[in-house]
Amino acid sequence: MMKIGELFDRIRSEAALRESRGLGKGKTKLTPVVTLNGLVHCTRDLSPLDCDQCFAAAVGSFMTACHNKKGCRVLYNSCYVRYEFYPFYFRLESLDGLVKPNTSVGTVSSIRLSP
Numbered sequence: 001m002m003k004i005g006e007l008f009d010r011i012r013s014e015a016a017l018r019e020s021r022g023l024g025k026g027k028t029k030l031t032p033v034v035t036l037n038g039l040v041h042c043t044r045d046l047s048p049l050d051c052d053q054c055f056a057a058a059v060g061s062f063m064t065a066c067h068n069k070k071g072c073r074v075l076y077n078s079c080y081v082r083y084e085f086y087p088f089y090f091r092l093e094s095l096d097g098l099v100k101p102n103t104s105v106g107t108v109s110s111i112r113l114s115p
Helices: 002-016 048-060
Strands: 023-029 035-042 072-075 079-084
Touching: 002 023, 002 035, 002 048, 002 079, 035 048, 048 079
Parallel strands: none
Antiparallel strands: 023 035, 035 079, 072 079
């Protein structure tokens, strides 16, 4: 459980930054072949402090809501927390030629489709 806590501490801190727009994601190796993937997101109407408090409550409920589960999602009105042992999110910047990289998280400025 310590690795999950360390991962979510790191991505909660990332999500609390104004430039991240409430989104934090990351992964950590549990063993050489097992990777834990995590994501947190809160609504933009929350202050960074309120966002962090919502994440703390959601992550705190992992022990009761997700005990011994391979993956888990906790959804509150203003925040969402998830972990899985498989990759479930991707970076838009990795789609070279399809999406123009944008400095704002979660916003696609244009998409070019080729026949």
